[in-house]
Amino acid sequence: MAKEGATQDEEVVLGEEIDHVRVITLNQPRKLNVISSRVVYLLAEYLERWEKDENAQLVIIKGTGRAFSAGGDLKMFYDGKKSKDSCLEVVYRMYWLCYHIHTYKKVQVALVHGISMGGGASLMVPMKFSVVTEKTVFATPEASIGFHTDCSFSYVLSHLPGRLGEYLALTGARLNGKELVTAGLATHFVPSEKLPEVEKRLMSLKSGEEDAVRSAIDEFAVEVQLDEESILNKKALIDECFSKDTVADIIKSLESEASKEGNGWIGPVLKGLKRSSPTGLRMTLRSIREGRNQKLSECLRKEFRLTINTLRMVISEDVYEGIRALTIDKDNSPKWDPPTLDKVEDDKIDRVFQPFQEDLELQIPEQEECRWSGKYESTPYPAMQATNVTS
Numbered sequence: 001m002a003k004e005g006a007t008q009d010e011e012v013v014l015g016e017e018i019d020h021v022r023v024i025t026l027n028q029p030r031k032l033n034v035i036s037s038r039v040v041y042l043l044a045e046y047l048e049r050w051e052k053d054e055n056a057q058l059v060i061i062k063g064t065g066r067a068f069s070a071g072g073d074l075k076m077f078y079d080g081k082k083s084k085d086s087c088l089e090v091v092y093r094m095y096w097l098c099y100h101i102h103t104y105k106k107v108q109v110a111l112v113h114g115i116s117m118g119g120g121a122s123l124m125v126p127m128k129f130s131v132v133t134e135k136t137v138f139a140t141p142e143a144s145i146g147f148h149t150d151c152s153f154s155y156v157l158s159h160l161p162g163r164l165g166e167y168l169a170l171t172g173a174r175l176n177g178k179e180l181v182t183a184g185l186a187t188h189f190v191p192s193e194k195l196p197e198v199e200k201r202l203m204s205l206k207s208g209e210e211d212a213v214r215s216a217i218d219e220f221a222v223e224v225q226l227d228e229e230s231i232l233n234k235k236a237l238i239d240e241c242f243s244k245d246t247v248a249d250i251i252k253s254l255e256s257e258a259s260k261e262g263n264g265w266i267g268p269v270l271k272g273l274k275r276s277s278p279t280g281l282r283m284t285l286r287s288i289r290e291g292r293n294q295k296l297s298e299c300l301r302k303e304f305r306l307t308i309n310t311l312r313m314v315i316s317e318d319v320y321e322g323i324r325a326l327t328i329d330k331d332n333s334p335k336w337d338p339p340t341l342d343k344v345e346d347d348k349i350d351r352v353f354q355p356f357q358e359d360l361e362l363q364i365p366e367q368e369e370c371r372w373s374g375k376y377e378s379t380p381y382p383a384m385q386a387t388n389v390t391s
Helices: 037-052 072-083 087-103 118-123 152-159 164-171 178-183 192-204 211-217 233-240 247-258 266-275 280-290 296-311 316-328 346-353 381-391
Strands: 014-017 019-024 058-063 067-069 107-112 113-119 127-132 138-139
Touching: 019 037, 037 087, 058 067, 067 118, 072 296, 072 316, 072 346, 087 107, 087 118, 087 296, 107 113, 107 192, 107 211, 113 118, 113 247, 118 152, 127 178, 127 211, 152 164, 152 280, 152 296, 164 247, 164 266, 164 280, 178 233, 192 211, 233 247, 247 266, 247 280, 280 296, 280 316, 280 346, 296 346, 296 381
Parallel strands: 019 058, 058 107, 067 113, 107 127, 113 138
Antiparallel strands: 014 019
């Protein structure tokens, strides 16, 4: 992936080295710090270098502006429809990077102020410490646009208590900072005005030892108490409804509960599910369910297959229609194909989950001695892409 020229202020990711601390700043505030090819390239470059640097002990990641990161660059994916596999490289690099973020050897702290959605949240949740505020907003809304829960979240969400993972993945429901800590998706809640002080305190530490970092953040963290209307207080009903075998059965279960006293929250949930891509919902539910019995590496390989097959329109063009309706034409009136859950054929869903030829799978380096191997450059894909361009 070619490096693009940019000044320090213009660069999409900034990397600083200060004593034993390393700081990553997502630097596209006007674009809500979306994740583009260049962002993934720089993140991987910094994280590999710093993991191997004996002087680097603590890595901090933050975002400029009102967002931490709104996730993948949807316009990039939409524009990629015009040429075969134009987004394959960034997808491969991102999922490969997700594995290294989850298994990173140095202490990482995410300072998460504002929006943290989809792939953007993969730079928050796996960190040893993730600090959120009253302005933090988390969601995984991919199913609604014909996609699936990716960037390791088929693993993360499937390991949440009960059926909270199915709920978050299928509905794209938003969680605030207090809810993130309660659900175990973040470690500390700090009032937003204190976040600069947290960073300053971390920068002043004499070491990056886990206990020292935890103690420093604890100085500013406050105990969280859920608001009475929090969705996390509906856990029993979520577990009951979202444990059903199929998306259709989940919807029926919600419908049977919607009219009961205190269940007013179900109406908007049902409306959202019924507006979402049937194909996206089917893929997502299966992926989350499989994730419960898969290792992180297996989930990432599966997500890679799903994403590439989805972008290749193997069974549906829904992801492009979803992006069009949400961010291109902004009419919020997607025309799904097929239009209803009962028209989504089981064998077609099976098709997008099928393993690739082994050398075309996401290469996860599970042997410690070759931890940073398996990069995009070492796969057959670059040569295949060159053929696509010239053919």
